[in-house]
Amino acid sequence: MDKRELLLQAATKLFVERGFHATPTSAISKEAGVSAGILFHYFKTKDDLIVQLYVDLKMEFTDCVLKDVDTLKAGISKLRLIWTNSWKWGLENPKKFDFLRQADNSTYSEKIKSHPDIVKKYEWFFAYIDTYKENRFIKNTDTLFIMNVMFGLITSMVNQLRLNPKLENDSLFLEQAWEMFYNCLKP
Template identity: 35%
Template sequence: MTKFEKIQEAALRLFTEDGFDATPTSRIAKEAGVATGTLFHHFSSKDELINALYIAVKERMIERIARGVTADQSLRDRLRQVWVNSISWGLDFPAEYRFFRQYSGSRYINDKAKEEGEAYLQFLFDLLQEGADDGVLKSTDASFLYAIGSGLVMEVIQYLLTRGKPENQDAIWETGWRSFWDALRAREA
């Protein structure tokens, strides 16, 4: 692992454990086993480190979310796949999930990074827009559908990570999906 990667790894871990502000760059460097100067050799500031991390995390997330979603599936099947992918991403990479939550509400958000990150999501907006146009989903506004859908996904991940007992996992997973789908789809005639 290069020093560059060691720094990223230590930063992700410490940021999600203690938060951006409670994690000094000195501690990141120490945990990564490099000198403080080395951190700033690779990332010109703490801000840049955080935003670079955000882009990397988002990239890995979206790669995971899009997996197995193919054009021949029905809209419902594609959304189901997205749901499954999203929840399992959160459970497999809880640190990345927590990083994400923290980043969204933080003052470290860099507009450029945010835009770059959102570009990856285009395929999701397209999916929702398609459903909106066909009248299968509730709203004509893909961004609103996105807000609702992602809110539900994040909330269910949070629940599973913090309060889900192993024996309920499957039920929550399934109930979650039904909530998600019912929340988005237009009501049947």
């Protein structure tokens, strides 16, 4: 298997379990089952590995969030699909989701803001939100604020479903949670 991928997987696991501060590169290569030196073949520095992993996962998440969204006609159902896609990805990829949470709230969040791929994806997402605002599906307030609020609510949703997995099939709870999400955003 691709050793770069093995390293990224191992890094995700260890960073979430122990934090950036307590995860030496030696532990990462050991967990990945590769030699210590190879890490620096694929990544210039430890920081470089973290940033690449961060960008990779952010792209994976946003890609998944927008999955099948274009198959639906414009409307609130699109927003609901984005909502569902988001928390489902969080449940299916707990380690990756936790890594993103940790990185988003660390000093690394600054370091990826100017990354071309990230900038592009965000512009795309911004345009999406803007059309929603124009169509009066959501509040006409700052786009970044809206995005922030959305991700915050989705994170709470993932936390809640993790603590109580049964709720994932509890349509009453799902309706209530969606109501909270949409009531918050609607004009």
